Amino acid sequence: MAKMIRKNYLMAPGPTPVPTDILLEGAKDTIHHRTPQYLEIQKKAIDGCQYLFQTKQPVYILSSSGSGAMEAAVANLINPGDKAISVNSGKFGERWGDLCRAFEADLDEIKLEWGSMVKPEQIKEALEKNPDTKAVFTTLSETSTGTIHPIKEIAEIVKDYEAILVVDAISGLLAQPLKMDEWGIDVVVTGVQKGFMMPPGIGLISASEKAMKVINENKNNKYYFDLKAYAKKYPDSPWTPPINLVYQLAKSVELLQEETIEGLWERHELMAKATRKAMEAMGLELFAENPGNVLTSIKVPEVVDGKKIVSFLRDNWGVTFAGGQEHLKGKIIRIAHLGYMSQFDVIIGISALEMGLKKFGYDLELGSGVKAAEEVFIKAGV
């Protein structure tokens, strides 16, 4: 068996590949965070985040993963006994439920089959049932399935109620359109190891004025994630910020701003389209009801062992796709096209899948997926 040299291709929906220019920022001298020099870097990072969130509101930098930012949203909005609505159509929608229960919300969880999309009417019904709901917790891109939820339409509905609309945009932001202020989203949370092309370690959260009123009145037990502390110190940090990660964030937003938010959406849309066309050409079935720009999930063909092929591609060819989570283990493969990726990353992913599926006994025409993707790129005039 001939051996190739090992290269690593991160094609899971986070962490995503990190450009050397961003990696090297993390290798710069750590300076003290209570200095004007540091604050200037943090301000640059925040300015960029505001643009990328499409908001004029403050964006708070948390030394945490995206889940920390999710906890911050719940802990700052929900008092024990408060009514909340959450959408659960996958692992990360489920996490909103877990968080709400941990903080003793009176929760109305809209449970859907994993992979399906919530209908805006379902949110409306839930709000009609409980007009005094404190917050609605939703997900832009459900990372466990690849489904995109109709956030813009949901925001249209929620704005007529007192409820605060919270969006987990952890994997979705930058890949999938989201305009926080224009759409009227109250709270957006994200993490940087996805579209921001960074190593993990920073959670980001922004809150509308409507949300800040609720946050200021909230009595829940909390300290580290208390957004009032962040607001008081803003644009500085209440606790020690992850200094070298903030250097990287400042570099990341510089690169992302150069590309423009519309350019980011367009690039991700095109990579997603090329991937979907390739999957269809390879005779594969898409899993998500409303697949988006973050990742493409496919049903593993019956003849193929879905767990083994994912391990094989990672351990032997260095290509890291994500398999399914929970009851979807072995049933789906998730191919990310997120962050620091171009047309050739898409081609690598497709070619790896073509060769991998063939090896695992699935009958397909080699090159057919790549051909379909190339046609999409050529047609788009890349």
Add this chain to the structure above:
Amino acid sequence: MAKMIRKNYLMAPGPTPVPTDILLEGAKDTIHHRTPQYLEIQKKAIDGCQYLFQTKQPVYILSSSGSGAMEAAVANLINPGDKAISVNSGKFGERWGDLCRAFEADLDEIKLEWGSMVKPEQIKEALEKNPDTKAVFTTLSETSTGTIHPIKEIAEIVKDYEAILVVDAISGLLAQPLKMDEWGIDVVVTGVQKGFMMPPGIGLISASEKAMKVINENKNNKYYFDLKAYAKKYPDSPWTPPINLVYQLAKSVELLQEETIEGLWERHELMAKATRKAMEAMGLELFAENPGNVLTSIKVPEVVDGKKIVSFLRDNWGVTFAGGQEHLKGKIIRIAHLGYMSQFDVIIGISALEMGLKKFGYDLELGSGVKAAEEVFIKAGV
């Protein structure tokens, strides 16, 4: 026109991609070179080079490009008026001629059409004509065309004469089999920005005992490249060595030794085979008479502007192939599969060429090249 994020793919026959593990070695503290600590690193680099040259002779580290190592060979072997033979079937064979003339050799230059391979009998004839020839200058892989010369067979011939056999293995070493001691090659020169997966800046040269006798008697004017000075200080350096590049070289040989020399040859052979099969499937004609493992050169189809397509791929898609040199400008494209590359780099190169040729008016079936390459990789059990 949709825009992708910029990534760079070095697919020219040098410089080649550098792994981060090697790049980071260059960022370590520069220590003094006249210390036991430094010497230990240099020794490790040299040990590895001896294995990779397949020789027990010293390998000298020059602070120079590969051309510097070529000059060292000529300057140390040729006195003015000495007879020499060189093979010129491309830009780098021509360079041997230029160097021999610069050092006033009495030169018999075997001029062949660019792209063709020298026949061992042609070397024999030239030696029979001038049995007192001091040195024969040859090229393992003629980088300007992709042709491999039959060095093993040439060595069989030259060893019956007094002449010193010199091989430019700058692009060929590690990709193409070469066994210095076993084959009886007297002088091997190379540079590190090819198979060694390093940034440029180090030339390497090794000489047999037979060659060292000639070198020790040589009276030519020289100083910087005087190999007697290197031999005297060995394994230390006579002048300041490129310290941080030597750190990188020590790391490079570590990685290459792990892969083993046979593994390196096999990997390059397979990448070359996959590329050639892809080119054939795309209806393209190979240029070199005896194409090897370093690069694949193809004739540019008549409908395509050979200069424009190379610039376009580099400037727009970040894919750097090499065009033709001198009279081959615009006529050929050279696709390297050299150094830090795997099956997916080959796929990227082919896909870029498929899309590029289509864009420039050449009629081909998209995906056909990728399919052919995938078949080669699958068959080889990668």
